[in-house]
Amino acid sequence: MPESALPSQARVVIIGGGIMGCGLAYHLAHEGWTDVVLLEKAELTSGSTWHAAGQITHSTSSFALGKCVGYNIDLYSKVLEAETGQSVTWHGCGSLRLAYTDDELDWLHQTVSVGKGLGFPMEIVGPERIRELHPFYNLDGVKAALHTPDDGHVDPAGAAFALAKGARQLGVKIVRRCRATNVIQQPNGEWLVETEQGPIACEHVVNAGGTYARQVALWSGYDLPATSMTHHYLITDTVPEFQTLDHELPVVRDDRLVSGYIRMEQKSGLIGIYEKANPNTVWENHCPWEAENELFEPNYDRIMPWLENAIGRMPILAELGIKREVHGAISHPPDGNPLIGPAPGLPNYWCCCGTQIGIGWGPGLTRELARWMVHGAAEINMREFDPRRLGPYADQNYQITKAKEDYLLRHEIPFPHFNRLAARPVKTSALYATLKARGAVHEEIYGWERPRWFAPQGTEPVDIYGFHRTGLHDIVAAECRAVRERAGITDISSFAKIEIAGKDAATFLDGMVANRLPTRDGRIILTHLLNDAGRVEAEVTIVRLAENWFYLTCAAFFEQRVMDWLARHIPDGAEVTLHNQSAEYGAVALQGPRARDILAACTEADLSNAAFPWLSSQDIAVAEQPVQAMRLSYAGELGWELHMPMAHLAPVYAELWAAGERHGLANTGSFAMNSMRMEKGFKGAGELTNEVTLPEAGVMRFVRMDKCFRGKTATETALAKPLRWVCAYLDVADDRKSDGNGGEAVLAGGQQIGTVSSIAFGHTVGKLLAFAYIKPDHATPGTTLDVMIMGQPRRARVLAKPAYDPENRLPSGEALEEVSV
Numbered sequence: 001m002p003e004s005a006l007p008s009q010a011r012v013v014i015i016g017g018g019i020m021g022c023g024l025a026y027h028l029a030h031e032g033w034t035d036v037v038l039l040e041k042a043e044l045t046s047g048s049t050w051h052a053a054g055q056i057t058h059s060t061s062s063f064a065l066g067k068c069v070g071y072n073i074d075l076y077s078k079v080l081e082a083e084t085g086q087s088v089t090w091h092g093c094g095s096l097r098l099a100y101t102d103d104e105l106d107w108l109h110q111t112v113s114v115g116k117g118l119g120f121p122m123e124i125v126g127p128e129r130i131r132e133l134h135p136f137y138n139l140d141g142v143k144a145a146l147h148t149p150d151d152g153h154v155d156p157a158g159a160a161f162a163l164a165k166g167a168r169q170l171g172v173k174i175v176r177r178c179r180a181t182n183v184i185q186q187p188n189g190e191w192l193v194e195t196e197q198g199p200i201a202c203e204h205v206v207n208a209g210g211t212y213a214r215q216v217a218l219w220s221g222y223d224l225p226a227t228s229m230t231h232h233y234l235i236t237d238t239v240p241e242f243q244t245l246d247h248e249l250p251v252v253r254d255d256r257l258v259s260g261y262i263r264m265e266q267k268s269g270l271i272g273i274y275e276k277a278n279p280n281t282v283w284e285n286h287c288p289w290e291a292e293n294e295l296f297e298p299n300y301d302r303i304m305p306w307l308e309n310a311i312g313r314m315p316i317l318a319e320l321g322i323k324r325e326v327h328g329a330i331s332h333p334p335d336g337n338p339l340i341g342p343a344p345g346l347p348n349y350w351c352c353c354g355t356q357i358g359i360g361w362g363p364g365l366t367r368e369l370a371r372w373m374v375h376g377a378a379e380i381n382m383r384e385f386d387p388r389r390l391g392p393y394a395d396q397n398y399q400i401t402k403a404k405e406d407y408l409l410r411h412e413i414p415f416p417h418f419n420r421l422a423a424r425p426v427k428t429s430a431l432y433a434t435l436k437a438r439g440a441v442h443e444e445i446y447g448w449e450r451p452r453w454f455a456p457q458g459t460e461p462v463d464i465y466g467f468h469r470t471g472l473h474d475i476v477a478a479e480c481r482a483v484r485e486r487a488g489i490t491d492i493s494s495f496a497k498i499e500i501a502g503k504d505a506a507t508f509l510d511g512m513v514a515n516r517l518p519t520r521d522g523r524i525i526l527t528h529l530l531n532d533a534g535r536v537e538a539e540v541t542i543v544r545l546a547e548n549w550f551y552l553t554c555a556a557f558f559e560q561r562v563m564d565w566l567a568r569h570i571p572d573g574a575e576v577t578l579h580n581q582s583a584e585y586g587a588v589a590l591q592g593p594r595a596r597d598i599l600a601a602c603t604e605a606d607l608s609n610a611a612f613p614w615l616s617s618q619d620i621a622v623a624e625q626p627v628q629a630m631r632l633s634y635a636g637e638l639g640w641e642l643h644m645p646m647a648h649l650a651p652v653y654a655e656l657w658a659a660g661e662r663h664g665l666a667n668t669g670s671f672a673m674n675s676m677r678m679e680k681g682f683k684g685a686g687e688l689t690n691e692v693t694l695p696e697a698g699v700m701r702f703v704r705m706d707k708c709f710r711g712k713t714a715t716e717t718a719l720a721k722p723l724r725w726v727c728a729y730l731d732v733a734d735d736r737k738s739d740g741n742g743g744e745a746v747l748a749g750g751q752q753i754g755t756v757s758s759i760a761f762g763h764t765v766g767k768l769l770a771f772a773y774i775k776p777d778h779a780t781p782g783t784t785l786d787v788m789i790m791g792q793p794r795r796a797r798v799l800a801k802p803a804y805d806p807e808n809r810l811p812s813g814e815a816l817e818e819v820s821v
């Protein structure tokens with residue numbers, strides 16, 4: 001068959017021949033799948049890849065993205081050209097990210113804390129050193145810079161061609177000038193990709209359509225959340241001062257004044273700008289199929305203030321003409337992170353798109369996607385990238401508004417817990433207005449508005465940002481104190497809530513979870529769904545309502561993921577129905593030593609330990625409304641989660657609030673909840689990820705190895721071998737200034753031995769507490785280690801037991817089994 005001929009069948013069809021499609025083809029082939037066809041409607045790279053500026057930097061405070069970036073720099077600078085013979089034109093010029101303010105400097109320190117854990121060469125340098133590295137940059141007002149000497153840039157087309165060539169060499173078929181016209185799921189589960197050259201059937205279809213990805217996804221009924229934004233960079237005429245330079249200057253990222261980057265392009269200057277006002281979307285409804293190597297007229301009005309600043313910073317560019325104007329379309333998802341992983345609700349339909357920094361991020365992301373497709377699990381935590389983090393609430397209006405917001409934030413400081421406010425609210429519980437009126441500051445989780453903290457009287461309910469402790473510290477402390485000493489009520493309506501029923505429901509569900517299902521009605525378990533690699537798909541709580549009737553709850557983020565995972569594994573012919581009740585049901589958590597007194601004032605039910613034990617659930621009436629009361633507490637207190645149809649939530653809350661007033665009931669948010677679960681040693685979404693097995697996570701007490709369950713073989717294998725890492729619980733020295741942010745390096749004797757997965761101040765115990773995945777040799781309780789916080793090593797000690805209530809005895813004296821929910 002000629003190279004250009006389209007086969008009728010392939011294991012994988014990739015739609016789109018940019019850096020993402022080519023990267024995936026290359027990595028699938030390297031992982032052993034070579035029956036792969038890549039379709040490109042025009043020429044490879046002719047969408048967005050060809051006009052990329054092509055830079056890549058180690059400067060990221062995302063640990064997961066950092067892993068990809070580190071891989072990419074090695075690939076571009078050392079591997080790809082040697083392997084394929086195709087030049088990628090690597091320029092290893094390094095980068096400088098400038099800081100003008102204390103907050104910007106803090107950001108750089110945080111980046112170093114993460115980068116150290118990834119082994120990245122990076123240091124913070126002062127103006128003198130910056131001047132040595134870049135004598136042409138006006139440093140007025142610059143405090144320092146992050147110098148990342150191994151950064152660089154590539155020829156974007158060369159990089160994509162090299163990946164394509166590497167893929168071809170291993171047997172992948174690349175068909176150019178062949179436009180996909182439809183993607184249809186067949187009754188047998190296969191996909192049929194219709195093209196200009198005829199149909200091709202495949203087991204897996206991948207949408208690597210770049211700016212076309214949304215319209216490609218719409219063929220299959222998926223409103224893929226991404227919008228094309230246009231971005232400018234300009235190339236000047238030759239710079240006389242560069243003519244005699246014998247080396248290339250580092251790329252400068254000046255977030256404050258330029259909102260972009262300035263570098264050398266051969267002997268010219270290159271200035272890229274992410275304007276901080278009036279960002280421009282394009283092709284909102286339709287990206288023209290005939291568009292090919294398309295650029296737009298530059299709009300100098302839009303970028304002028306930052307362009308003027310750029311010239312002010314690099315006066316040697318001031319008198320030069322512009323020889324090339326690049327104003328092209330780039331795909332932005334609502335939160336700025338790429339869409340890498342399964343499409344929601346569409347088995348074997350994968351997203352490999354939404355990548356605004358395709359050259360910098362792409363190959364590493366596509367390697368992970370290839371691993372996910374071939375082996376059932378990626379090697380890195382894909383939470384930030386999983387397309388199922390965004391649900392159907394992310395309609396086109398939302399997408400556009402959020403993409404603009406993301407564009408505007410591209411060169412803003414990524415403060416910890418930064419709250420993106422555009423296009424909200426989209427999903428609210430019945431308590432939203434009431435809690436807002438009582439000072440709630442909400443955050444968005446899977447579209448839901450969830451209270452994160454409550455502003456006390458006299459405090460403005462507006463987020464307070466900083467890498468160091470802010471006024472929030474004392475506010476959250478007061479919420480924790482309320483729960484530990486009296487009672488707190490928290491709106492947890494964002495939880496995913498799924499009913500599983502049918503005559504085969506128990507058999508099915510028991511085979512899907514690592515713990516044993518409850519054998520009695522009204523009992524609750526905490527358990528984990530595992531993939532075949534034995535890695536964690538999700539942590540869930542399951543209530544047995546009746547013999548073949550279950551109620552599953554989990555963190556909002558997992559809603560679609562769990563629905564898809566369960567749906568996909570229901571055996572043919574089995575009688576199992578899944579009903580996603582997440583939107584129909586609301587819930588509050590009432591917890592603290594007074595929780596029983598408060599709830600008792602609102603119900604006739606017997607709430608005594610004997611009648612209503614820990615990890616049990618009952619249908620009770622509260623405020624005359626039917627409520628499913630589950631005796632659980634993520635704070636490790638006496639407490640109940642009360643689940644009910646959303647319409648009942650407001651009256652139930654009102655009655656609990658009225659009854660709670662004399663007990664000192666407080667509204668509490670997710671920040672307090674996180675602090676309390678950390679001091680109780682309960683693991684959460686940061687610990688239980690697709691990166692780890694249950695033995696590594698240290699949650700084997702929730703596993704029954706004497707039963708069959710999905711992922712058991714891999715769990716046995718994990719148990720039989722030395723563990724790669726284990727989840728350690730750390731007491732980190734408190735400097736009373738900064739509490740970390742996650743992703744920080746953990747060191748032993750100066751050597752990196754792990755990474756922080758969660759870190760928070762435990763207000764009851766007065767300790768800074770962390771979970772970290774570290775090498776097992778260092779995890780013995782009592783071992784001292786260092787955690788890098790704000791660029792400085794901080795002494796830490798491995799703890800054996802929870803910092804709060806280590807013997808699991810509530811203040812009331814009741815025994816509490818260890819649990820996390």
Ligand SMILES: NCCCC(=O)O
Nearest residue numbers: 053055056261272357
């Ligand atoms: N236009 C993407 C450039 C990204 C960067 O190098 O900062």
